[in-house]
Amino acid sequence: MAVSAAQVVVSSSAVALNVDTGTVSGGRLVVKNTHATDALVLGDASVTAGAGFALAAGQTLDLKLSAGEQVYAIRGASADITAHVLRLGG
Numbered sequence: 001m002a003v004s005a006a007q008v009v010v011s012s013s014a015v016a017l018n019v020d021t022g023t024v025s026g027g028r029l030v031v032k033n034t035h036a037t038d039a040l041v042l043g044d045a046s047v048t049a050g051a052g053f054a055l056a057a058g059q060t061l062d063l064k065l066s067a068g069e070q071v072y073a074i075r076g077a078s079a080d081i082t083a084h085v086l087r088l089g090g
Contacts (some may be wrong), residue, residue, distance in 0.1 A: 002027075004090035010040060010081045013045050014072040017085050018065065026067035032060040039076035040083055044061040047072050 008017060018029045033040040042061070043052035047088065054076055055061050074088045075081050 004087045006085045008083045012074045014074045017071045028088040031083040033056045035081040041074050041076045
């Protein structure tokens with residue numbers, strides 16, 4: 001099982017969270033929103049601040065993904081957010 005961790009700066013453009021060295025694998029993706037007040041918004045490549053899954057400030061989400069699935073994030077307000085991401089590949 002491949003394990004990698006990253007701190008991803010999430011801004012006003014959607015950024016993929018589970019791309020590691022150019023590949024997308026199945027497994028688990030653990031995402032923590034480190035911002036004190038603003039939500040991190042998750043979804044597919046077309047995610048927007050107003051349409052997606054809002055991960056509240058300070059919250060963590062653990063996802064089980066199939067091979068080929070990608071999760072993207074965008075900031076929910078005007079401040080950039082650093083997302084802590086743990087990838088546990090299959």
